[in-house]
Amino acid sequence: MDALLKEIAAIVGDAHVLTGEAVTARVVDWMTGAPCQAAAIVRPASTEDVAAVMRACHAARQPVVTHGGLTGLVHGAEASDDELVISLERMAAIETLDPVGATLTVQAGAPLQRVQEAAEAAGLQFALDLGARGSCTIGGNIATNAGGIRVIRYGMMRQQVLGLEAVLADGSVVSSMNHMLKNNAGYDLKQLFIGSEGTLGIVTRAVLRLQPPTPAVQTALVACPSFAALTGLLGHLGRSLGGSLAAFEAMWQSHYRLLTVESQRHAPPLTPDAPFYAIVESLGSDPDSHAAQFAQALETALEHELIGDAVLAHSDSQRQGLWAIREDIEGLIQGLSPLFTFDVSLPIAEMEGYVSNVEAAIHRDWPAGRVVTFGHLGDGNLHLSVGVGSQDPATRRAVEQHVYAPLAALGGSVSAEHGIGLEKRDYLALSRSREELALMRTLKQALDPHGLLNRHKVVAND
Amino acid sequence: MDALLKEIAAIVGDAHVLTGEAVTARVVDWMTGAPCQAAAIVRPASTEDVAAVMRACHAARQPVVTHGGLTGLVHGAEASDDELVISLERMAAIETLDPVGATLTVQAGAPLQRVQEAAEAAGLQFALDLGARGSCTIGGNIATNAGGIRVIRYGMMRQQVLGLEAVLADGSVVSSMNHMLKNNAGYDLKQLFIGSEGTLGIVTRAVLRLQPPTPAVQTALVACPSFAALTGLLGHLGRSLGGSLAAFEAMWQSHYRLLTVESQRHAPPLTPDAPFYAIVESLGSDPDSHAAQFAQALETALEHELIGDAVLAHSDSQRQGLWAIREDIEGLIQGLSPLFTFDVSLPIAEMEGYVSNVEAAIHRDWPAGRVVTFGHLGDGNLHLSVGVGSQDPATRRAVEQHVYAPLAALGGSVSAEHGIGLEKRDYLALSRSREELALMRTLKQALDPHGLLNRHKVVAND
Structure with a gap:
């Protein structure tokens, strides 16, 4: 050494x-x-x-x-x-920004927020956004195919990457710094490195796609009388808002109650007796017409009883107040500690039954246990937090079984956006078939035969 | 045998x-x-x-x-x-449609148009669209990562595929029929088969993402006084239309003149003396407000001299009349025959100079030769048609050199959306580095070591 x-x-x-x-x-x-x-x-x-x-x-x-x-x-x-x-902390430069092609070229160590700010300074926006924006890096966003809060509108990190450069296990450099939306000249190699968590190569630079700015932001918190109403609302807003719907963050009553009346951390903008709540957000260009369109869409939803009640944010601070209920991870931790957190995805139509079944299974084994659920509904992505009073490894395995095992029959995934890493390796086979795992290992073997890159992670060749 | x-x-x-x-x-x-x-x-x-x-x-x-x-x-x-x-002609079934999750499961042999129609019947839409919709199949769209006329809004076929099933060279079946927008459970294997032109596996089924319908269509033909105005218009419409801009089809004067005044195939809706024209199309939800927003965006563009003149389609037949000028491939063939057609991509900012240089090079070698250019400008994708009076192999090679060789220095691609097949195999190295080609061969070798799948195509292992 x-x-x-x-x-x-x-x-x-x-x-x-x-x-x-x-x-x-x-x-x-x-x-x-x-x-x-x-x-x-x-x-x-x-x-x-x-x-x-x-x-x-x-x-x-x-x-x-x-x-x-x-x-x-x-x-x-x-x-x-x-x-x-x-x-990659020293490789944090924003190299170039092309305002005509709406692309930005960056080193992998640059923090996400610096990229967002550089895009804004040029009158554009970088569409990926997530809570860790200040510290997470573009390279990490690529390696994990980061998701976040705008996926229904703009897709995950995979959709923001036009080109990239990666160093392979043997030190060779594959530079695929494409700048165009369309490039079908052979295999799209960048896809290999996006979401493979550093196990196939080290991403060192990237060309990112920028988007037109959306200065008109409309946000509301709504209460839904049933899960059917909640999914009906998702479809209704998709149809009514002409592609500007950017976030649809559902909260089960368990989440809403805990963060408002129970913990007293947030005053409840709506009474806490509805089975489901959602923060809906739409991003448009013209503030006046966008506000009218958004208000009209909510009014129609009220008329059709897709929502029982709604509160609109009329200022940025009101908007932040609504989002705070959804994003208060500290409140979740305080309320449930010790807790286990999960990031799963499954077909939207299966979610209500899935969450009920997980709750029932937890309560069977831990009568005082709690399951708190929120999620990016439009993406099929739920985050469950489970507190059963203990955090030892055996309890962890038992809780994981309750959360992960039912996903297999539903075609769900043990990781929607966080990746596999070491934590979920043992559960990967619940979401992937024998043939899929074999093909992953074939790729790992082809690109990193000696197992030098982030070994043991995802699908280790060991 | x-x-x-x-x-x-x-x-x-x-x-x-x-x-x-x-x-x-x-x-x-x-x-x-x-x-x-x-x-x-x-x-x-x-x-x-x-x-x-x-x-x-x-x-x-x-x-x-x-x-x-x-x-x-x-x-x-x-x-x-x-x-x-x-x-795959007998494998054309549309298996299921999930209206809540907005997904459609289909066999690979189903024609694109049947999928579009099935989505519409369920109050949704399938976003990929291209001229061959009646005969091209979903499997072919996936294998070639098809592009088409709505890429700036919805992306290429890659963005429409949530999951797929593929048969590998040895007959094993990799079933990755994911239904969710988010699934980071290990490598995203479907990406291998999208755009690899049948050389890594045979796609047999797929799960496709559907989109909310956009019943409000606004279409205009505009004339631009300069290339800077044309790209300025693209940025302006992106900002003004709040994400509803769906097509930005640029025509060089060469294209517009040929298909209107020269060939007399279409009456010119605008005088044919501008250097650039564009068909712009926006897809929204509410017809009235969307029409107002579109008209306002064009008015502002006129005020800022991004466009010199414009004509709006006020009916579907007027809309089709405008599109006909852009889509009249038969007119192109008649006007230039014998001709060579090209499908390249390059950074938008480089397009004006690139096309001028290709024209100059063609005219140097063939003083009576013609270059006619249109393209999906927002995607960085140009289609050039070149007629030099002859179509023999030596002439083809000479013309190809003029069109393809300059792309290397510009970071352009010899194939934006058509793929490589046999036709462009010899030019792939202009758009891809030695290391990229080596990695493509590594993948081919790992998945199809005996070279059984669409051999000689793309990056043959022979």
């Missing part, structure tokens, strides 16, 4: 090979506060640096773990003492 | 193994009328049939070519006498 670290120091400079306390001083998991473990943290400054480091690691058969903003939730960035961490 | 055909007949039935004149009676290329060549055409009825056929072919090391609607333009479906054609 020492000889290899010397070789790497000659590439990136002594100051950029961290060891000892400089490694363990870093927190690798913000949920648990766990310290970083690694033989060293290497900080390259360029794609060429990463390539040279990987050539050295390949020759030495040295496994590596790539670090972005460390905001992941599935232990995808964990390393051990015999692994090297490659941190 | 005889023993193999007997084995295959036992799987699909004697009536579904076509040989001799039943093969050559089929036209494999609608542009040239070339007859189908193959040892036999096999017509499976199910994924299980395809899998059994491929297991037999794999054991016999028998290469196959998959046939969909045969509307491709790059000789991607050509076979030879020692190959088998697997035609």
Whole structure:
């Protein structure tokens, strides 16, 4: 290892090979506060640096773990003492912005928020948005195919990436920096690296698609008398808003009650007795006409009893007040602690029954247990938080079984947007067939035959 | 071969193994009328049939070519006498439609138009649209990652596919029939089969994403005084129309003049002296407010001199009249014949210079030669038609050089939406680096080591 670290120091400079306390001083998991473990943290400054480091690691058969903003939730960035961490923190430049083609070229270590701000400064917007925007990086967003709160309108990170550059396990550089919406010249290689959690290559740069700005924002909190009404509302708003519907965040009563009347953390804008609530948000161009269209759509929904009641945000602070009920993860943690959190997806039509069944199973085993549910309904994505009074490994496995096992029969997924990492590896087979897993392993074997890239994660070749 | 055909007949039935004149009676290329060549055409009825056929072919090391609607333009479906054609024509069922989740499950042989109609019947829409809708199939749309006329709003076929099922070269079935917008459970395997032109697997079924309907259609033909005005208009409409801009079809004067005053095929709705024209189309929900928004956006564009003149379609027949000028491929062929047609993409900001340079190069070698250009500007996609009075192979190579070679320096692509097939294989290296081609071959080798699937096409392993 020492000889290899010397070789790497000659590439990136002594100051950029961290060891000892400089490694363990870093927190690798913000949920648990766990310290970083690694033989060293290497900080390259360029794609060429990463390539040279990987050539050295390949020759030495040295496994590596790539670090972005460390905001992941599935232990995808964990390393051990015999692994090297490659941190892209010095590769954070926004290289170019093309206002005509509406593209932005960036190094992978740039934080998401810096990209959003650069797009705004040019009169455009970058469409991906999520709570960790200030610390998560574009490279991490790509590696995990990040989702967030605007997926029904703009898609996940995969849809925002036009081109990228990746360093393979052997140090070769695959530069696929396409700038066009359309490019069918052979296989679309970037797809391999998006969402594969650093196991097939290290993404070092990317060309991102920018969107026209949408200055007119309309937000409402609504109460729905039934699940059928909730899904009816989703369809109605899709039809009425002409493509501007950007968020449809459903909250089961369990979530709404906990964060308002129970915890007293938020004054309830609507009475807490409806079975379902939703925050709906629409993004348009002209504020006046967009407001009229949004109000009309809600009025029609009231007439058709898709919603029982609604409150519109008339200012940005009112808007933030509504979103705070949905986004108050700290309130969730306080209310349920110790808790397990889940990120699953399943066909929308199956959600009501699925959540009821999970609740019943939890209550059977833990009569005082609680299940709190919210989700990006339009995306088929639910986040369940389960508190049963204990957090030991055996309890975790038992709760995981209740949440994950029913997904197999429904065609659901054990990971909607967080990825697999280490945390969900044992459950991947619930969402993927034997043939799918075999094909994943074929890809891993073809691109990283020695298992050097984020080993043990997703579909390890071990 | 005889023993193999007997084995295959036992799987699909004697009536579904076509040989001799039943093969050559089929036209494999609608542009040239070339007859189908193959040892036999096999017509499976199910994924299980395809899998059994491929297991037999794999054991016999028998290469196959998959046939969909045969509307491709790059000789991607050509076979030879020692190959088998697997035609998916009997696998055309629309299996299920989920109105809540807005998904449609379909066999790969179903024509695009049938899917569009099924979606409409359920009060939804399938967003992909292109001229060949009546004959092209969903499987072909997936295999070629079809583009078409609504890409700026809805993306290419890749964005419409939620899940798929594919038969690999060895006959194993990878069923990835995901129904959710979000699913990060391991590698997104469907991406491998989308746009790889049948070289990595045979797509047999798919889950497609449906969209809310957009009954309000606004269409206009505009004349732009400069290329800067044309791209300015694209940005302006993107900002003003709040995400409803669905088509931005640019025509160079060469195209507009040829199809109107020169050929007398269409009365010119606007005088033919502007350097650029565009058909712009916006899809919304409410007809009245959408019409007002569209008219306002065009008025502002006139005030800012982004357009010199405009004509709005006030009826569906007027709309079709405008589109006819852009879509009159027969007029193009008559006006330029013999001609070569091209489908390239490049950064929008580079288009004006690129087209000028191609025109200059053509005129240098063929003073009477003509270049006629239109394209999906917002997608970075141009279609050039070049007529130089001759169509022999040497002339073709010379013209191809003029069109393709400049793309390399611009980061452009030799295929925006048509694919590579056989036709563009020799030019793939202009758009892809050595490392990209090596990675494509790695994938081909990993999934189809014996080269049985659509051999010689895209990146052949031969």
